[in-house]
Structure formats: C-alpha cells, structure tokens
Amino acid sequence: FTFGETNISPMVEGTVIPDNFATGETAEAKVVGVAVSDAIDAWRDAGHAKAERAGQSITARHADQQLNVNVTLAPGPQLTFGALTISGNEAVRSDRIAAIAGLPIGKVYSPEEITEAERRLRETGAFDSVAAVEADGIGPNDTLPIDLQVVESKPRRFGFGLELSSIEGLRVSSYWMHRNFLGGAERFRVDGEISGIGGTTGGVDYTIGANLERPAIFGPDTDGFIRSQLSREDEPDYRVDQFTIEAGFTRTINDTLDVQAGIGFLTAQEVSNLGERSYSLLTLPLEATLD
Numbered sequence: 001f002t003f004g005e006t007n008i009s010p011m012v013e014g015t016v017i018p019d020n021f022a023t024g025e026t027a028e029a030k031v032v033g034v035a036v037s038d039a040i041d042a043w044r045d046a047g048h049a050k051a052e053r054a055g056q057s058i059t060a061r062h063a064d065q066q067l068n069v070n071v072t073l074a075p076g077p078q079l080t081f082g083a084l085t086i087s088g089n090e091a092v093r094s095d096r097i098a099a100i101a102g103l104p105i106g107k108v109y110s111p112e113e114i115t116e117a118e119r120r121l122r123e124t125g126a127f128d129s130v131a132a133v134e135a136d137g138i139g140p141n142d143t144l145p146i147d148l149q150v151v152e153s154k155p156r157r158f159g160f161g162l163e164l165s166s167i168e169g170l171r172v173s174s175y176w177m178h179r180n181f182l183g184g185a186e187r188f189r190v191d192g193e194i195s196g197i198g199g200t201t202g203g204v205d206y207t208i209g210a211n212l213e214r215p216a217i218f219g220p221d222t223d224g225f226i227r228s229q230l231s232r233e234d235e236p237d238y239r240v241d242q243f244t245i246e247a248g249f250t251r252t253i254n255d256t257l258d259v260q261a262g263i264g265f266l267t268a269q270e271v272s273n274l275g276e277r278s279y280s281l282l283t284l285p286l287e288a289t290l291d
Contacts, residue, residue, distance in 0.1 A: 001027040004066030008039045010073060015042040027067040032058075036071050043075045047108040049134060049144050050076040079109045082135075082143025088150045092126055096184035100124060101148060102220025103132075109144050117220075121150065124215050126185040128153045155180045169199025187213045196234065203234030221252040225262070238272035246285060260287040 043051035054074035101117035135145040181188035209229035217224035248262015264283040
C-alpha cells in the first residue's frame with residue numbers, strides 16, 4: 001500500500017512533518033505516528049501544552065492499494081506557566097530550587113523552558129533526579145501549574161589518591177565536598193595535595209584549596225564562585241610560596257558556550273639563585289568554553 005490522501009489538521013504555522021507522509025509514499029504505521037507527534041509538538045512549542053489527537057479516519061482502498069489518513073487535532077488554548085509547587089526536597093530550600101529552575105511564571109508555556117529548568121537543577125549536583133510534572137488540568141486564566149519533583153543526593157562526598165614514582169616520590173591527594181553547603185544547593189569543596197615525598201627532583205610541594213559555588217546569583221543562568229589556594233612549589237632551582245583568592249561568575253550563554261569572569265588577588269614569595277623577592281598582583285581571570 002501507498003499513501004493516498006494524507007491530512008492532519010489543524011496545524012500551527014511552520015509545522016514540519018516527515019516528507020514520507022505524502023501521497024504516493026509507502027504507507028507505514030510508524031510514519032503516521034511520527035507525523036502526528038510532530039504536529040502535536042509544534043502546537044506545544046507554540047504554547048498549547050494540552051494539544052492532543054481528537055480523532056482519526058484511516059481507510060484502506062484495496063482496489064487502488066492506497067491508505068487514506070485523516071487526523072484531527074485539538075490544540076486547546078495557549079497556556080502560560082502557572083503556579084509552581086516543589087516536592088521531595090528536605091535540605092535544599094524551596095525558594096532556591098525555584099530560583100535555580102528559572103521557570104518564567106506568567107509567560108507563555110514552552111517545553112524548552114521545562115527542559116532547561118530540569119537541566120539547571122541537575123547540574124548543581126544536589127539532586128539525584130529532577131522532574132517537572134505538568135498538571136493534568138488547566139488552571140485559572142489558562143495557566144498550567146507545574147510540580148517540580150526532586151530527589152536530593154547525599155550531601156557529602158570525599159575521595160583520595162596515591163601515586164608513587166621512583167623519581168618524583170610519593171604524591172598524596174584528597175578532597176571533601178558538600179553539595180548543599182548553605183541550604184541553597186551551594187557546592188563547597190576542599191582539596192589538598194602533598195607531592196615530592198622521598199623524591200629526587202626537589203623538596204616537598206603542597207597545595208590546599210577551597211572553592212564555593214552558588215547557583216543562580218543573577219538569574220538562573222549565572223552562577224557565582226569564590227575560590228582560594230595556598231601552595232608551595234619546591235624545585236631544585238627555586239621555591240615559591242603562593243596564596244591566591246578569586247571571586248566571579250560563570251554565565252551560560254547557550255547550549256555550547258559558557259563564559260567566566262572575575263577578580264582576584266595573588267601574593268607570592270620566591271627564593272632562587274637571584275635572591276629573594278615578594279610581590280602581589282591584582283588579577284582579572286577571563287575564560288570561555290565552547291563545547
């Protein structure tokens with residue numbers, strides 16, 4: 001069989017359905033399903049969250065070996081994001097979850113906004129699962145209530161490492177992390193490392209650092225950070241003791257681009273064959289990541 005008459009109505013302007021859902025093409029059930037799904041998704045993208053199939057007429061014309069397909073859709077009204085409820089959280093505050101999710105309450109419904117809200121919450125690392133569940137019914141004034149259902153991760157995590165080299169000696173490292181440090185899905189991490197123990201390439205080096213990240217400080221796509229580090233690098237030709245501290249923000253521009261900017265302070269003391277010197281620097285760290 002091939003398709004004879006093919007019709008899906010009504011369709012929102014700009015709807016794109018499969019090219020093989022057309023007269024003369026091989027009649028396959030999965031093609032009909034994809035075409036109807038694409039038409040409904042187009043209505044949802046236009047804010048009609050409750051768009052659905054209202055009826056269908058499928059007729060097989062055996063003499064002509066053709067299949068006529070007529071599907072009727074019920075797009076329903078255009079909806080706006082309505083009341084937001086949050087469930088499943090115990091340690092992370094509800095107001096912070098709402099701020100991180102960034103759902104535009106009162107704006108026209110968009111499936112993309114739902115996906116982005118779930119992504120933002122997952123990326124904090126504070127939740128094992130996140131689901132934005134749409135209400136079954138339409139709320140007052142053509143609104144769509146949303147229930148954000150979360151399952152919190154265990155807040156603390158730690159790790160350690162050991163590395164032994166016949167030349168550089170023993171390296172010991174460890175970290176401790178809290179995924180909800182202040183009750184707002186802040187991530188606090190402390191790292192420490194000692195290297196060069198028993199090595200032949202200089203003295204013992206060490207590094208200890210702390211990093212605090214807070215999501216959604218200026219809108220849902222901008223996270224803030226404060227980080228500091230104290231270190232010693234003891235090499236055969238020089239020794240450097242250094243302390244740095246930085247504060248700034250990370251901004252998600254789109255799905256592939258993040259930018260980071262901040263201000264920092266560095267102070268160090270160097271000892272080498274040229275003598276001893278101390279200095280301090282004001283730094284302006286900038287970074288962009290294209291993935």
